[in-house]
Amino acid sequence: MTPAPTPAPAPARWAFDSFAGREVLIIGGLGFIGSNLAHRLVEVGARVSLVDSMNPLYGGNLRNIAGIENRVTVNISDIRDRHSLPYLVRGKAFIFNLAGQTSHMDSMTDPFTDLEINAAAQLSLLEVCRAHAADARLVFASTRQLYGRPQYLPVDEKHPIKPVDVNGINKLSGEFYHILYDEVYDLRATVLRLTNTYGPRMRVKDARQTFLGIWFKLALEGRPFEVWGGEQKRDYSYIDDVVEALLIAALDERSRGTIYNVGGHEVLSLMETAEIVNRVFGDSGLVQKTYPPERKKIDIGDYYSDSTLFESRTGWSPKVDFEDGVRRTLDYYKTELEHYL
Amino acid sequence: MTPAPTPAPAPARWAFDSFAGREVLIIGGLGFIGSNLAHRLVEVGARVSLVDSMNPLYGGNLRNIAGIENRVTVNISDIRDRHSLPYLVRGKAFIFNLAGQTSHMDSMTDPFTDLEINAAAQLSLLEVCRAHAADARLVFASTRQLYGRPQYLPVDEKHPIKPVDVNGINKLSGEFYHILYDEVYDLRATVLRLTNTYGPRMRVKDARQTFLGIWFKLALEGRPFEVWGGEQKRDYSYIDDVVEALLIAALDERSRGTIYNVGGHEVLSLMETAEIVNRVFGDSGLVQKTYPPERKKIDIGDYYSDSTLFESRTGWSPKVDFEDGVRRTLDYYKTELEHYL
Numbered sequence: 251m252t253p254a255p256t257p258a259p260a261p262a263r264w265a266f267d268s269f270a271g272r273e274v275l276i277i278g279g280l281g282f283i284g285s286n287l288a289h290r291l292v293e294v295g296a297r298v299s300l301v302d303s304m305n306p307l308y309g310g311n312l313r314n315i316a317g318i319e320n321r322v323t324v325n326i327s328d329i330r331d332r333h334s335l336p337y338l339v340r341g342k343a344f345i346f347n348l349a350g351q352t353s354h355m356d357s358m359t360d361p362f363t364d365l366e367i368n369a370a371a372q373l374s375l376l377e378v379c380r381a382h383a384a385d386a387r388l389v390f391a392s393t394r395q396l397y398g399r400p401q402y403l404p405v406d407e408k409h410p411i412k413p414v415d416v417n418g419i420n421k422l423s424g425e426f427y428h429i430l431y432d433e434v435y436d437l438r439a440t441v442l443r444l445t446n447t448y449g450p451r452m453r454v455k456d457a458r459q460t461f462l463g464i465w466f467k468l469a470l471e472g473r474p475f476e477v478w479g480g481e482q483k484r485d486y487s488y489i490d491d492v493v494e495a496l497l498i499a500a501l502d503e504r505s506r507g508t509i510y511n512v513g514g515h516e517v518l519s520l521m522e523t524a525e526i527v528n529r530v531f532g533d534s535g536l537v538q539k540t541y542p543p544e545r546k547k548i549d550i551g552d553y554y555s556d557s558t559l560f561e562s563r564t565g566w567s568p569k570v571d572f573e574d575g576v577r578r579t580l581d582y583y584k585t586e587l588e589h590y591l
Numbered sequence: 592m593t594p595a596p597t598p599a600p601a602p603a604r605w606a607f608d609s610f611a612g613r614e615v616l617i618i619g620g621l622g623f624i625g626s627n628l629a630h631r632l633v634e635v636g637a638r639v640s641l642v643d644s645m646n647p648l649y650g651g652n653l654r655n656i657a658g659i660e661n662r663v664t665v666n667i668s669d670i671r672d673r674h675s676l677p678y679l680v681r682g683k684a685f686i687f688n689l690a691g692q693t694s695h696m697d698s699m700t701d702p703f704t705d706l707e708i709n710a711a712a713q714l715s716l717l718e719v720c721r722a723h724a725a726d727a728r729l730v731f732a733s734t735r736q737l738y739g740r741p742q743y744l745p746v747d748e749k750h751p752i753k754p755v756d757v758n759g760i761n762k763l764s765g766e767f768y769h770i771l772y773d774e775v776y777d778l779r780a781t782v783l784r785l786t787n788t789y790g791p792r793m794r795v796k797d798a799r800q801t802f803l804g805i806w807f808k809l810a811l812e813g814r815p816f817e818v819w820g821g822e823q824k825r826d827y828s829y830i831d832d833v834v835e836a837l838l839i840a841a842l843d844e845r846s847r848g849t850i851y852n853v854g855g856h857e858v859l860s861l862m863e864t865a866e867i868v869n870r871v872f873g874d875s876g877l878v879q880k881t882y883p884p885e886r887k888k889i890d891i892g893d894y895y896s897d898s899t900l901f902e903s904r905t906g907w908s909p910k911v912d913f914e915d916g917v918r919r920t921l922d923y924y925k926t927e928l929e930h931y932l
Contacts, residue, residue, distance in 0.1 A: 358775070361714055369710060369764065373702055373757075411752060414774075416714075419767040423710065426760040433755075434699070 264498050270295030275342040277301045277329055278349035281309030282452040282459055286489045287496055292318045301338055303328035309459055313589035314451045329371040339383040344500050347390045353458040357417035368420035376431045388439040389499045394555060396422045404556035407511055414550055429507055438506040440499040445513035445555050449489030450582035454590050465527055470583055474535035480521035485514035485554035488575035491568040498564045513555025514568050530576045605839050611636030616683040618642045618670055619690035622650030623793040623800055627830045628687060628837055633659045642679055644669035650800055654930035655792045670712040680724040685841050688731045694799040698758035709761035717772045729780040730840045735896060737763045745897035748852055755891055773848040781840040781847055786854035786896050790830030791923035795931050806868055811924055815876035821862035826855035826895035829916035832909040839905045854896025857913050871917045
């Protein structure tokens, strides 16, 4: 490995009010990350448009924009619909590309849908941006899943890539298309490889957005949740930290053409994670299970991220520790759970 | 970098007659590499079926099977046609998957076609194999293009991946799907990343299969060919060496789930390459040109492969040096050129 680059001095503070009055498109904007980003952007005065397919398997939920519904433009369409994209991207200064099929298991049972959304539709979005939004600043949300089983920890961006499921392969294509179009066609794109992101507005009805979703739901209902294995180490990102990372990535011109890891600083085993969830939610118990054989083959063992590159270049760092984040999530779902079932 | 694995003793000789009587499918079988492989397999007594789309932009040419046309089964269909694949793969002991869009420039002007052939169709082939040919031994031909601009030379399999065109991204997906289906579904697949392959039956009417094709054609016609740049270093693989590598990869059970580089031992600059071509073909001159700007962005500079891993594991090594290979190619096209225009 080459030594880490000398950190350039990071701006003391990113001026998020520079989004004020700017046209921002969030693809996947009714989903977990997209809607939290929308709330923040509305707060700083951006003109926010949300595109979402409202596909019931994904994160889209109109409840996610409660309170800002009259301050954003909502368009229901799928990123696979090439026909609507030119209209939707035109005139946008920033495009946050957060639409994706995120379930690892679904990518194995229906690999073609995963390919269409995570690879083919990304390519068509970029082609449309070339033609209709060549000046837009693009940020693409990717996943740590493409590293596969870590060969060393924490995992930095130089770690070899070895996807363990179809989702990881297709997300990798999506990333590489963005970086390629940045280099060849001068679109300005940045890729963030996110780790387990959690917080208010996440999908909790099942495990399609991290296992934490279903844990939170069951714990809130006073029911035990399942821990598969228990020793596996993970890091987590609280949603507000991820939203800040996305905004900074969009503003930082030095970050164009770059792929960054964005993860948490705390490393917890699944069992430690479960104990914190139970402590915060009021212990409803848990059931420890051996890893189901059909999932074993796509399990990645221990994983946690090294985000040093992004932190040193931009000054970003995660601010919300896991227990605090879980508490904030609980506060949200205490009154909101019914809208997420 | 971790040290290279200790070479296990390689079999003294691979018994290609173990293909005798076996059902072999070659996808892209009327193309350059596929048809040469077919000739060799017919020679050792295999029962050979060829699938090819005969897409005029690719390498398919019925002349390629002159002499064996009555000893092979030919089926004209495209790998994108999911409907015919189950019938075609059923009962096959070996499947050589050589169909692909190979032009780097075409992948930029028509990225969706490249995606359909090099990624989506590969996924559908693997799904069909799971269902209908779970016992077949698969060999997939990939490309060195996915390494991008080398960070060190020669390039081994641990070199970081950074495709510089859409073709490299989609070929990478095709590879990873094969390796994933090997690991998760127990299909037995090996991937060979080939370098510039040349020889009889290559496409020579344009540069869609390496620049050598068009050089050979122009030299044969007594016309000067263009050398873009000249300093760039390359390695080359003569087709007979590649055919042996494919056969060995199919027979070697220890190679399943593995990605190998397969390249040449000689390293030549483009200008040295051009001089050898002119020496063999009878000097028709050449025109040195600066690199065209629209291609500059997807140029990879110097590239040559390190095939040590494949060589040490299997005992394979390239046998035909470049000048000899060019001479054999000339011998072929002296009488055959008219069928390739």
